[in-house]
Amino acid sequence: MTPQDLAQYRAQLLQERQSLLDRMAQQRDGATSRIEAAVAHFARTEDSTAQVNTARDLELALTEHEAAEMQAIDEAISRLEAGSYGVCQDCGEHITPARLTAQPIARRCTACQSAAEKNAH
Ligand SMILES: [Zn+2]
Incomplete structure (x- = not known):
């Protein structure tokens, strides 16, 4: 970055x-x-x-x-x-610029975010 x-x-x-x-x-x-x-x-x-x-x-x-x-x-x-x-708090990978632009407060990459949301339900 x-x-x-x-x-x-x-x-x-x-x-x-x-x-x-x-x-x-x-x-x-x-x-x-x-x-x-x-x-x-x-x-x-x-x-x-x-x-x-x-x-x-x-x-x-x-x-x-x-x-x-x-x-x-x-x-x-x-x-x-x-x-x-811009670093995923779960897997340590870089969050994609497209995701950060759409959601600058993102703490996780797309994969970890959907995993976290699945666990929360
Ligand atoms: Zn991740």
Whole structure:
């Protein structure tokens, strides 16, 4: 992998990180107003607590998913800086440029990734 390749993946990761941050900010506003709407709408009904909990659960689920994505991006940037970027963590082979371009946070080569997904199920 050339320094130019590394710079390109780094730029791509930083861009993804930024768009994730933007998305999180937008969703947080959205989720907050959904909770407020739910509180206002169900304030005088019997099941108000259940409705509000659902909106909060939704927000928590979104946040968890984004936190995991953010962590994956940060880890990829650390690997770039440590010089271990683009190497499969399972078999130690180089991950193909096509796969890295499509998914710069990839930690495994295609073969190991599908093996890992099979094991997870
Ligand atoms: Zn592998």
